[in-house]
Amino acid sequence: MTEPGVSRPGRRGELGGYARAGFQHLTAAREGLADLARALGTADELALLDGLSAAADPDTALAVLTRIAEEEGPRLAALDAFAWRRLCLLVGASPALGEFLYRHPDLIDGIVARDGRLPSGDEARDELLAAVTPDGTPLAGEAGWNALRIGYRALLAGVALFDLTSAGAHGAAPDPRPAFEAVAAALSSLADAALEAAIAVGRATLLAEGATPRVAPEKFTDLRFAVIAMGKCGAEELNVVSDVDVMFIAEGDERAATALAREVMRAIQDPALELPLWQVDPNLRPEGRQGPLVRTLSSMLSYYDRWAKAWEFQALIKARACAGDLALGEEFVAGTRPLVWASANREDFVGSVQRMRERVTEHIAPEELPLQIKLGPGGLRDIEFSVQLLQLVHGQHDEQLQLRGTLPALRALVEDGYVARSDGERLSEHYRTLRVLEHRLQLRDLRRTALMPSDDEGRRVLARASGLARDAKELSSLWDRVRREVRELHLKIFYAPLLSAVAALPDEEFVLGTAEAKARLSSIGFLDPDGASRHLAALTSGPSRSAKILRNLTPVLLQWLALGTDPDFGLLAFRKVSEANREASWYLRLLRDGSLAAERLTLLLANSKYAAGLLEGYPEGVAWLERDALLEPPAPEALLSEMRSLVSRRPSAQSAAERLRRVHRREILRLAMGRVVGVLDEDAVARGLDGAHTALLDALLSAIRAHAGGESEAPEIALVGMGRFGGGELGFASDIDLIAVARGGATGTGPVSPAAKVVTELRTLVSDPRFPVDLDFDLRPEGKNGPLVRSIDSYRSYYERWSATWEAQALLRARHAAGDGSLSAEFFAMADPIRYPAEFREEQLRDVRRMKARVEGERLPQGQDPAMHLKLGPGGISDVEWLVQLLQLQHGAEHPELRTVSTLAALSGAARLGLIDADDAVTLEDAWRLASTLRSAMRLWNGRGTDSLPRDWRDLAGIAGVLGLPRDRTSELVERWHTVSRRARAVFEREFFGYREDELFPEVQA
Structure with missing residues (x-):
């Protein structure tokens, strides 16, 4: 490490160099580095400082390394720059592993000089078994415990170094998260190996003279003993330090099996010269702490078949044979798989899982709630519970979801269409982020914790250790964003109403096209099961993502359609709407993500042929079902402005009319949908219909005037609403009654008068082949035999000389509808004395x-x-x-x-x-x-x-x-x-x- 001729850093700017390296106590660091250099016998403080700059906590790393150097100066001095930097990186992120190396300095060379890869499961198992059998015979008692723990921590230090170098020196590398799965799998392999070595030590301990006076030695020889990993270890996504959840299964003498299980736990967690590794937690076993520590295979299977609760099946998702008699363990796993994936059929299964998640949060101290990476809102449990619930509900019919790991299961949920791709990608990224933070927190003191530091100094060190942020402020911002987004996605997925509906379906619902399925369709209300089967096949056949998603959804949608008046028509309409929206990613998201939209759509299509027909012509209207506000009619002024704007951008009255009719149909559809799903009442519908009709008529009149042919402009006319239209009391079955008024000189009694041409063209343009809109002018003077349009004077003359009482009565509902408002005002001034x-x-x-x-x-x-x-x-x-x-x-x-x-x-x-x-x-x-x-x-x-x-x-x-x-x-x-x-x-x-x-x-x- 020493380079002759390199001197100690000069005084000028010296403390700045320590600050840039990450030290907080600069003067103490300068003095400590001098002490370290003396202990190593080197004058190259710059090289030492360069290595320490890689540490997440250089101050603590310097203190620990100085202690080691005082005892093992030559060993450390012999390290090259690469190995020194790796040692600083390890000790700076984990002072606890630094203390371990202080106790066992002979391991330093092997750890920091490793080839940079993770050990395989077999390699870890072989290395730990070799550690506890140094001469071919397993060590017994505390000697075996200490050998096991030393070997385990040496392997752990190597895994930690791999993880830290994937992040680089305090964030130098791009991102530590891609390495998470490999690291978590390696930690799980270390736990498996530790349990295997603990079994060997336990057997040796129990066979030692006088250790088990009531159990004959041959009972241990004949004993089949398996350890089942549960939780994160079972899923092969273990933390740095975590309780390792297990269950013990044995075939043979019950007392021997129980004694061995206890010795396995003691070897890993009881006090000894070398510190315990982690807690072995067997409380997920049948009956928990009150149940026997070890059960036979038949006893286990009997319990799960008859007595187990919903949460116990959720825990079994991750069950894996990890140590001991693996064949026996695999028999247990295989025997419980069908029970796990059928558990969602239990009554109120989804509700029970949701309540269990809520209870977890209730037991967190209030002051810890915003700091909990694992259990708090927006934490790891939100992601894990969401994924597991989706797995259990859908996995009974989709083997692709029957996976142990959270991230593999999440990927499968995305691929099979149960979770939106963007949502799944965000959850995966956030899960890795939270797990990396959790690993770095636990690595520091080798202590089980999942609390985000509340102080800036703690967050600064965590930011440097994780490589996810530059400083405490940036880490806090990342933490807040991740927690917020995870919580939003959890609430969206975990409480989706589709989950409860799918979980409640009988198994045969999912088998479409068979005679049994057709019989089932008939039994729930479909009159044409053959036709329904054809529609379902068209919707769900093929390997496309949309077909996969619809295969997942149709069993529930069928149940909802069957609740409608005409499920056969509803299914046909659903097929048409789905085919029209096939390329729209929002459509499948809307159905899958479990808002009210899916249920509302089936309600609408099976109960309203009128709305279904309109929706076929405007399929994007399905999006309105997601929010009540989208089903509310727009303000009349806004709608009129939209329609007039369309007129100004069209080259002819005919092309403008086509666009205007489409907007008009859109608004009638909105009103029909709002009424059928219960968002609008009759009064709101009347206001909406009035606004849609008047805007259409006014905009069409504008289009006629704007694109009038010939030398003269089209005359101004006013349309006066009559009947229920005039009263603003329209329903979906109401006519649009009108009379037309023109200024004097523009009208005449002949059908070819300029004003009559305007009204005739209006009736032509308003005619919609896809949605009939009939304008009824029969309430005009003389009815069908009278002129289509009259002037004010003509109306006055008629009403004063010829009108019957009923015609004055009809004027009671007259009000301005469209066109020239001043002309309507003149008309009402004439009409008021009459009505x-x-x-x-x-x-x-x-x-x-x-x-x-x-x-x-x-x-x-x-x-x-x-x-x-x-x-x-x-x-x-x-x-x-x-x-x-x-x-x-x-x-x-x-x-x-x-x-x-x-x-x-x-x-x-x-x-x-x-x-x-x-x-x-x-x-x-x-x-x-x-x-x-x-x-x-x-x-x-x-x-x-x-x-x-x-x-x-x-x-x-x-x-x-x-x-x-x-x-x-x-x-x-x-x-x-x-x-x-x-x-x-x-x-x-x-x-x-x-x-x-x-x-x-x-x-x-x-």
């Missing part, structure tokens, strides 16, 4: 009553039961609206509260004014709301508009499914309508026609 007359004469009252009776007599479809007609039948929508409109005609001029286009707002105003009894108003509102809801639900269910409540059970079940009601109680739905409508009809006849109660129900009076 809110200062005087409502008796003959006008008779006209309204006569017209209502005529509507009931003539417009009700022939052959239909009036009591089932939601619009025109007794107590239906027409009764409520005609009564409210009569009150508006009679009192609207006097009371501003009644001057509203909303039926329910006018009804509420009439009740406040005392024009109708408050209880009667509630009765009418209940009937109107129920009828409107049922009409919309029928459209959502089968895609067809109808005004009658069906009698067919399947259609009634469809309505109930849309409304989230039990489908097996459809008769109650009909009875509810009959009850509500009967009460509403009684109020209507009394208030509208003036009938007395005894005239309505003479049988009650009698």
Whole structure:
């Protein structure tokens, strides 16, 4: 190490060199380095300093190495620069191994001069067995213990050096994490070898004279004895210092086996001249501490078959025969494998595992919670529990997941589509990061710990030792980020609702295409099991990642589809949506990651043909199911702005209309989805439909004007909403009633007037072959026989001279919908005196009553039961609206509260004014709301508009499914309508026609 002619560092800038090397106590370091140089007999302090700069904690390394040099100066002085640097690296990261080398300096040369590779399992086993059998005969008692522990620590020092050099000198190398798996496997091999050597020492100890007076020596000779590694050792991912979880299995004398198990544990963990290695923990055995320490193979298998709890099967995932009679151990492992992978079928299995993870966190001291690398939120246990739960739930049907190690299992989960690739990669990286930090913490004092240092100095040393950060601040930032992301991913995976659903499925659910599977499809509600099987085959066949993911998901999705009204249609629709989204990575993630989206999608497709049809044309709409906010309709202003922007970027009115219709369909789909899954109510749907329709009409008018041909501009017109559209009370089954108004001079009575051309073009452009949108102008003066568009003066002339009372009544729902708002304002200034007359004469009252009776007599479809007609039948929508409109005609001029286009707002105003009894108003509102809801639900269910409540059970079940009601109680739905409508009809006849109660129900009076 000495180089002649090299002098001690000069005084100028000397302390700066120590600081750059990582020392914290600079003056003490300068003096200590001088002492070390004297002990080594060298003047080359720079070479010593260079080696110490590799140490994670140079101050401590200097102190330990000085102690060794005082005793073994020539040995250390003989090391070359490479070996010296490796020694400093080892002692700086592990002062405890430095103390071990102080006790056993003869091992230094062999450790620091190793060839830089990890020992294989066989090499470690041979080396430790040789250590405890120096002359071919195993050492007994403490002599064997000490030989075992010395040999083990020498091997451990070599593994530690490999690990540290993979990170480089305080982070000089790129990343220590790729070496983690190899290091953890090597540590597991050392534990296996230690247990094997402990068995040899234990047998020798028990066979020594007088050691076991009650057990004959031949009992040990004939004894078959196996050690089963559990936990991290079983998974071959052991820590530097950790409890090694084991179970003992034996065939032979029970007392001999128990005595040997105790001696194995003593050889590794009892006090002796050489310090214990780690704790051997046998408490994962059947019945824990209360159970026998050793069991026979048959006793073990019987216990797991009859008595074991869910957590015990989770622990067995990692079980591995590691020492002793390996054949016996492998019999146990093979015998318990089927039980492990069938354990997820147990009742509440997923819930029990989730609760067990929560209990682990509850037992951590509050002050330690944010520092726990292993057990705390965002720590190693979050990753391990997530992986194991996924393994147990899905591994019963997927042998690729039946792995012991966390990282191999996580890779398999990603490859088979159970975990998103990006999520799996992040979890793998974070797992390695946390394990590297845990290893470095334990390596320092060879003490079992998983607590992140709370002080800056501790974190600085850990940062240098791990190579993951430059300083304490950077390490703290890394720790916070990793912990946060691990916790987020754990909560996302560990509490996914799909896990519980998959775990609850019977085994035969996963075997598709067989006769048994078809019978099962029939039994859960599929009417065409052959067709369902074809759809499933199309979805799940092939080696693609999407097919794998869908194979995992379809058993659960089938269960959910079967809960819908028409699972056959739902499965066909699901196939179409899945094929349309085949290239979209977000789609499979949305289904797999277990938010509400998957369940909502099946609910939607099996319960609403209307929504399913729209979704087929806009399959990306599935993404909205993930969050309630995405199912809320946009603000009307925002939607109108979007549509107008589309118009400005299109070369023709036709191309603009195509884009506008797509946006319109998108918003209708959003509303349908929101209603079926229960995010929106009828009022929200009405507002959303109104916003979508008005934005479409306004934008189309803008497109017509922007791309008008000829020399003159298209005339300005206003569209006035009528009926339920005018009242802002649309449902999915409602028409879009309109009248068109133009300025004087732009209209005429002929069909080719400029304004009429605009309206005709509007009706053409709004027509959507994929989603019918019909504009109904039949409420205009003279109906179908009148001109399509009129001027204000023409409307005024008509209403003053020719209009019937019912036409003034129709104006009560008129409001501006689209186009020229100022023109609409002029129209309403003309219409208000007509719809809110200062005087409502008796003959006008008779006209309204006569017209209502005529509507009931003539417009009700022939052959239909009036009591089932939601619009025109007794107590239906027409009764409520005609009564409210009569009150508006009679009192609207006097009371501003009644001057509203909303039926329910006018009804509420009439009740406040005392024009109708408050209880009667509630009765009418209940009937109107129920009828409107049922009409919309029928459209959502089968895609067809109808005004009658069906009698067919399947259609009634469809309505109930849309409304989230039990489908097996459809008769109650009909009875509810009959009850509500009967009460509403009684109020209507009394208030509208003036009938007395005894005239309505003479049988009650009698």
